[in-house]
Amino acid sequence: MYRHSVYLHSVALWVLLAGMLGCARHEAEHAGAHSLLHHIQQLPVDTIAYDSSLYHFLDSLAAIEVAGLPQGVPSFYTPRRLHQLNSYPCSNCHDRPLSQLRKEKSPDKKKAHWDILLQHAGEHIMDCNTCHPTQDLDQLQTLKARPLPYDMSYQLCGQCHTSQYKDWQGGAHGKALGGWVTPSLRQTCVGCHNPHKPALEKRWPSRLNTVKLINQSLE
Amino acid sequence: MKNLKIFFRFVRDSLDVATQGTRAYHVWMAVLTFLMLLAAFAYAVQIENGLIVTGMSDRISWGLYISNFTFLVGVAAAAVMLVLPTYVLKDVDFKQAVLVGEGLAVAALLMCLAFVVVDLGGPARAWHLIPGLGLFNWPSSMLAWDVIVLNGYLFLNITIPLYILIRHYQGKEPIDKVYIPGVFISVFWAVGIHMVTAFLYAGLPARPFWNSSLLGPRFLASAFAAGPALIILILIYIRKFSSFPIGETVVRKLALVATVAAQVNIIMLISELFKEFYAPTHHSQSAFYLFFGLEGHDSLVPWIWTAISLNLLATTMLTLHFVRNNFKTLALACALLFLGIWIEKGMGLIIPGFVPGPWGEIAEYTPSWVEIAVTIGIWAMGAFIFTALVKVALAIESGTLRYQPNKHTA
Amino acid sequence: MFLKKLFSKKSTPAPQQQTCKAESCSCTQQNGYEATMQKSMDRRTAFRQLTTGLLAGAGLLQTACSITADSESREKAQLKWEEFFKKNYRLMTDEEKQQTVDRLTRMYELRTGKHINMDTKGPVQSVLYGYAFNISKCRGYMDCVNACVQENNQDRDTQMQYIRIHEHKNGQINFEQAEDDFFHEVPATGHFYMGTQCYHCENPPCVDVCPVKATWKEEDGIVVVDYDWCIGCRYCMAACPYDGRRFNWKEPHVPEEEVNKDQHYLGNRLRKQGVMEKCTFCIQRTRKGKNPACVEACPTGARIFGNLLDPNSQIRWVLANKKVFRLKEDLGTEPKFWYFMD
Structure with a gap:
C-alpha cells in the first residue's frame, strides 16, 4: 500500500517538475534561429504622423524638405539656414568686387569677418573661395563653381564628406529635432558644425555620473 | 463536537506547558523576547526610513536577510532526514527524535518567511503575493514558486506533527492512513523547497556566479550537512539536560548522514573551485572577489576562508570514527560545520553574485546595525518558537501531558 | 514567431482599447493623435466629474459622522485607503484607470496645491x-x-x-x-x-x-x-x-x-x-x-x-x-x- 502511494507521489512530483520546465522563462521558440530583426521585417507596417502641435514646431523652425536624396531614402526636413544668418544678404556690403573692398581699407574702419579663422582641411586645400564665390556672395558655390543656395549647404559639405553625408541622409548622423514620427526633422551640417572650424571642441561634462565623486571633493 | 473540545483542551494544555518551566527556561525565553523586541525597534526604523538604513544598495541589492533566508530553507529541508527514516523506512530509532526535526522545520520556515518579509521594500503590499487576492506570477517566477513551496511545507510540517501529537495526547496511536500520504509528500517537498530556492538564483543568467547547474545539488548537500548538524546538537542537549529518552543510535545515524553530506559538499566545492580558477574567464570574477578580493575590495575574503577551514576541519573530524563516536567531539564538529555552512551559503553565496555588477562595478557590502538587529531578532524568534514547540512535544511524547476528560478548567 | 504572437494575441485588455482607437482614426493620419486625445479627454472629464461627485458625497457622509477631523485630512485618508486596495494596472478597466489617476492627481493637489497632468495613454498600434x-x-x-x-x-x-x-x-x-x-x-x-x-x-x-x-x-x-x-x-x-x-x-x-x-x-x-x-x-x-x-x-x-x-x-x-x-x-x-x- 505504501509502495503504491510512494509511486503516486513521485509521479505527481515529476509532473510538477515537467510543468515547471515547460513554463519556465523564455518560450523556447525565441531561442536561436529567429532573431528580433528577422521578425520585424515581416510585421504589418503603419507610419505614425506628427500631431498638429509638432507641425507648429516644424513651422517655427521654417523647416524645408531636404533635396537630392538618393532613391529609396525617406524624405526629411531641416531648419532653414537663411533665417539664422545675421547679415544676409551679403551683397549689402559686398556690392563691389572683393579686391576693390580691400583697397578701401582704412584705419578707422573695422576689419570685417575678423572673428572667422578658417580651420578646415588646411590652407593648401581650402580657402574662403572654395565655398564662397567672389562674384556672387549671396550664394555658395560647389567645387565645380556652380551656385548653391545657403539653405542647401549640406550638399556643399557632402562633396568631400561623402560617408557622413550618406549617414546623414539615412539618419545615422545628425541630431534629430522634433519627434520620432514622420515627417522627420534633422539638424543640418552647419547646425552643429561651424563650417569654418568644423571640429567639435572639448568641454566639461554637465554633471558627474555618480554620487561618489561629489562627496569627495569637487563641490 | 468532542474533537473540538479535545483540540481546545490540547491548545490550553500546550500553552500551560509552554509557559511553565524552570528558572533557566524562563530566563532563556525572556532573553529571546528581549532580542525580538530589539529587532522590532530596528524594523520600525527600517519601515520609517526605508531600506536605505540597511547596507544594501543598487549594486548589492540583497544582503544579510536573503542570505539567512537561503540558509534557513536548507535547515527546514533537513527535517526530511528524520522524517524519511521514521515514517517511510519505519526505523524505530528515529521515532523519538522526529518531532524535534519537524519542530525545527516549522521554526526555520517561519524564520524564512520573516526574512523575506523584512527584505521587502513594501511589506504592506505583501498581500499582492496571496493567490486570488493579489496577482501571482506563477509559474514563471521562481519566487512565486518559493512562496508556494515554503508555505506548503510549513502546512505539512504543522499538520502532521499536530495530528500525531493530538492522537498521543489522547493516548491513542495515530492512524497511518491519515498522515502517511502527507509524510510522503513532505519528503519530496523537502527536496523541492531547497531545489526551488536554488533555482531562484540558478535561473539568473545575469549573475554568472549563481547561474550554475551545480547550485541545486550543492544546496541540498550543504543543507543535509548543516540541518542534521543542528539537530544533533539539539538532541545531545536534550539527552543531557532532560529525562526524555533519545537513543544513542539516532545521534549516530544522523552523524553519519551529516558526514556523508559534508563530504559530498566538499567534493562539490572542489569541483566549483576547479571550474572557476583552472581556466578563469570573465565569469570567474565573482569567485575571485570572494576568495581573493578584487581591486582592493576584499571584505568577504576572511569570511570565506574561515568558512572553508571550518568545513574542512568539521568534515575531517566527522570522517574520523573516534571523533564522530565521541559525543563531545561530535558536538564540536557539528557546531563548526553549522557555522561554516552558514557563512558559506549565506553571505558567501549571495553577496559575490552581485560583485562585480553587470558593468563591472565593484562595491562592498557591510550589514548595518538595523540589519544585524533584525536578523538576530528573527533568529531569536525561531529559537523561541522551536523551544516552545519542542517543550510541548516532549511533554506529550514522554507521557506527562495527557488528555483528562474529567479535569475541570483551572 | 515570438513577436507575431505578441501582436496577434492581446493579453492586456486596456491597451487593446487604446490601439483600437488609433486604428479607427488611421484614415485621417495627421490628426489621428489629436482625435484620439480629444476623444479620451471628453470621457475623462466625464469621469472626473462623476468621481469628484462621488468623492464629495463620501466626504459629506463622513463630515456628518465625524466632528473632529477636518474634511481635507479625511479626504486624504480615504484616497490613501482606496489607493492601497486598488488593482494591478493591467487588470483595471479604463474607468478604474481614470479613477486612480484622479485620486493621484487629487492627492498631489492636497499635498502641494499644484495640479499635475497624468496620462494613461496606451500603446499605438504597429509601433515597436x-x-x-x-x-x-x-x-x-x-x-x-x-x-x-x-x-x-x-x-x-x-x-x-x-x-x-x-x-x-x-x-x-x-x-x-x-x-x-x-x-x-x-x-x-x-x-x-x-x-x-x-x-x-x-x-x-x-x-x-x-x-x-x-x-x-x-x-x-x-x-x-x-x-x-x-x-x-x-x-x-x-x-x-x-x-x-x-x-x-x-x-x-x-x-x-x-x-x-x-x-x-x-x-x-x-x-x-x-x-x-x-x-x-x-x-x-x-x-x-x-x-x-x-x-x-x-x-x-x-x-x-x-x-x-x-x-x-x-x-x-x-x-x-x-x-x-x-x-x-x-x-x-x-x-x-x-x-x-x-
Missing part, C-alpha cells in the same frame, strides 16, 4: 520602439543624464540616474576597465564613450522573475513597472544583466518646483519608498510622438530613437546600413538597443 547609440559620436557630455533626471522625476537626494556613461580606453570594450566617474574635459584623448540604460529587451528576464506581475512589456515593447503594485523584493534587479533597474531605498524627493507635471501612470509619475523604477523610453513623451528626453538633449546626435516596424524610420536605416551590435547578446534577451560606429 527601438534605440540606437552611436559610440563614435558620444562625447561624454552627460547632457542626456541631466535631461533624464529632470524629465523623469528621479530622487535627487540619492542622485538616482537611469543612464550611465562609461568611458572606455581606445582598443577595448571592457566595462570592468571603463571609468564611470570621470570628471575632466571630454572627450578625453584616446577614449570613447558608451551609454547604458534599460534596453527594453524583447525577452526581458526581469519580467519573468517578478513574483506579482508588477512589471511587464507593453505591446510597443516598453518594459514598465506598476509602482503601486511592486512589493520591492528586488528580484528583477538581480535578474537584469544590464543594470537597468533602480530601487527607491528611501522616500524619493524632488523639489516641488522641479517636478515634471506632465506625467504618465507607467512613466514619470512620482514614486514612493521601496519600489522599483527604470527607464521607460520616456513613455509620457514617446507615446505622443516625441523623442525621449535623452535623445532630445544629446547635443551630438549620438542617440537615435524610432519605430522598428516602420521601414522608413531612422532606426531601421541604421540597422540596415550600419554595422550594429548589442551587449551580452549571448544571453538571448534581445535588447531593443543597438550600438554602432560611424
